[in-house]
Amino acid sequence: MAADYDLIARLYDPLSRLVFGRTLMQAQQVLLPCVPPHSHILIAGGGTGWILERIAAIYGEGLVIDYVEPSERMMELSRQRLCGNNTVRFHQVPIEEFTTGERYGIVITPFLFDNFRADKARQVFDHIAAMQDSSSLWLYTDYHVAAGSPLWQRILLRTMYRFFRIVSGVETQEMPDMTPLFQRGHVPVYTRRFYRAFILSVAYRCK
Numbered sequence: 001m002a003a004d005y006d007l008i009a010r011l012y013d014p015l016s017r018l019v020f021g022r023t024l025m026q027a028q029q030v031l032l033p034c035v036p037p038h039s040h041i042l043i044a045g046g047g048t049g050w051i052l053e054r055i056a057a058i059y060g061e062g063l064v065i066d067y068v069e070p071s072e073r074m075m076e077l078s079r080q081r082l083c084g085n086n087t088v089r090f091h092q093v094p095i096e097e098f099t100t101g102e103r104y105g106i107v108i109t110p111f112l113f114d115n116f117r118a119d120k121a122r123q124v125f126d127h128i129a130a131m132q133d134s135s136s137l138w139l140y141t142d143y144h145v146a147a148g149s150p151l152w153q154r155i156l157l158r159t160m161y162r163f164f165r166i167v168s169g170v171e172t173q174e175m176p177d178m179t180p181l182f183q184r185g186h187v188p189v190y191t192r193r194f195y196r197a198f199i200l201s202v203a204y205r206c207k
Contacts (some may be wrong), residue, residue: 003115003170005047009073013048019156020195027194027201028110029054031139034190034203035106041065042104044095044128045112049078052088060084066104070094096124103133110141114175121176129185136206138186143175144193144200153198 005012016024028051035041037059043051046069055063063086069075075092091098095112107128113121132138145153157175164170182188186204193200 003164003168005071005168006073007167009048009071009077012074013050020199023194023199024111025050027192027199028108028139028141030192031108031141031190031201031203032058034137034139035059035063038062039064039106040102040104041106041108042128042131043067043108043110044098045069045109045115046078047074047110049074049081051108051110052078052081052083056082056084056086059086061086063087065089066091066098066100066102068093068095068098096120096127100131102131103136104131105133105136107132107136107138109138112142113178114143115170115172116176117172118176120171121178122181125178125181132206134206137189138182138204138206139201140178140182140204141199141201142178143198145175145198149198150196153196156198 008015032054035055035058041063043065046067052067061084065086065088067078067088068091069078070093072092075090079090109128116124143157145157161170161173182204185207187207188202189205190203
């Protein structure tokens with residue numbers, strides 16, 4: 001069952017800025033220059049949709065975007081965004097239930113996999129990977145806590161999970177390690193770390 005962010009949809013961005021400032025947005029924006037013109041894009045878990053406006057600021061037309069977001073209220077906010085003359089198709093459905101015969105040159109997953117247990121994350125990853133074309137770029141941004149990460153990062157992530165478990169029904173209590181999944185069929189071509197390496201942004205290209 002997908003996490004339900006309806007209750008905090010309008011508060012989600014202000015809450016993130018309260019904790020992280022503009023870092024979460026910067027971590028996603030830094031990957032957008034990787035998007036080539038006339039791309040066919042899949043955005044999985046776009047939240048409030050602000051990223052659509054940032055994409056339109058780079059390319060005001062020529063893009064085809066499938067925007068997948070399960071939250072009704074998040075989707076309402078996303079539909080109000082200024083997307084330029086790009087074609088944006090909104091799909092209110094969990095990404096694991098989204099099916100299409102199309103293939104995407106760009107996949108964007110902003111803070112998606114922190115919602116899932118490790119086994120579910122693998123299933124969602126494989127489902128998305130099957131929709132990539134042979135030269136696709138995957139723009140991945142999410143939290144990153146490793147064995148040697150500072151204690152404050154582990155405490156902060158645990159606190160966040162407890163909060164979102166209560167208000168949104170997030171099913172997991174720890175961030176799945178996504179690196180081994182990407183290593184199977186992708187190679188990193190650009191990497192940035194934010195918030196003392198607590199947030200990881202990577203552009204992966206299909207091998």
